[in-house]
Amino acid sequence: MRWKNLSEQTVYENRWFRVNLADVELPDGRHLDHFLIRLRPVAVATVVNEANEVLLLWRHRFITDTWGWELAAGVVEDGEDIAAAAAREMEEETGWRPGPLEHLLSVEPSNGLTDARHHIFWSDQGAYVGHPEDDFESDKREWVPLKLVPDMIARGEVPAANMAAALLLLHHIRLG
Numbered sequence: 001m002r003w004k005n006l007s008e009q010t011v012y013e014n015r016w017f018r019v020n021l022a023d024v025e026l027p028d029g030r031h032l033d034h035f036l037i038r039l040r041p042v043a044v045a046t047v048v049n050e051a052n053e054v055l056l057l058w059r060h061r062f063i064t065d066t067w068g069w070e071l072a073a074g075v076v077e078d079g080e081d082i083a084a085a086a087a088r089e090m091e092e093e094t095g096w097r098p099g100p101l102e103h104l105l106s107v108e109p110s111n112g113l114t115d116a117r118h119h120i121f122w123s124d125q126g127a128y129v130g131h132p133e134d135d136f137e138s139d140k141r142e143w144v145p146l147k148l149v150p151d152m153i154a155r156g157e158v159p160a161a162n163m164a165a166a167l168l169l170l171h172h173i174r175l176g
Helices: 082-094 146-154 161-175
Strands: 004-013 017-025 031-039 042-047 053-061 066-070 072-075 096-098 102-107 118-123 126-128 140-145
Touching (some): 042 053, 042 096, 042 161, 053 082, 053 146, 066 161, 072 082, 082 118, 096 118, 118 161, 140 146, 146 161
Parallel strands (some): 042 118
Antiparallel strands (some): 004 017, 017 031, 042 072, 053 140, 102 118
């Protein structure tokens, strides 16, 4: 059953997102007003080292008032290559510059409300270049053994679904 978006009107906009009101036609012909959020793409990156440790950030999210482990992430600027944005965000937030990045996966974390696409990359190489420019984004940055990831997710220590999916896939790729 396909819903049809007949039109959208922007009700709020800033440089990060737009809130739109859509006129949606349901399969039975009824109409529904549906709010949606249009977002810039998000680029995410990490490194897994030779010891099968993944570089993570421990941070607080004020919106949900939760703490958790995450990968470095941020919005893609206009005209910016997605992989370059992922590398930039990782360096800004961790102080580590990744080696050649490989695309891991792209996910839509909340596709019933937003059009956000998160593009997640990883590398098996990285170089420490100094204290992170955006150190206010996390309390700490640590190399965490990938073998611990499934239990961390089960305990709720990785609350963001996109991060959990990426870490589980990295766990599978590196540890089988």
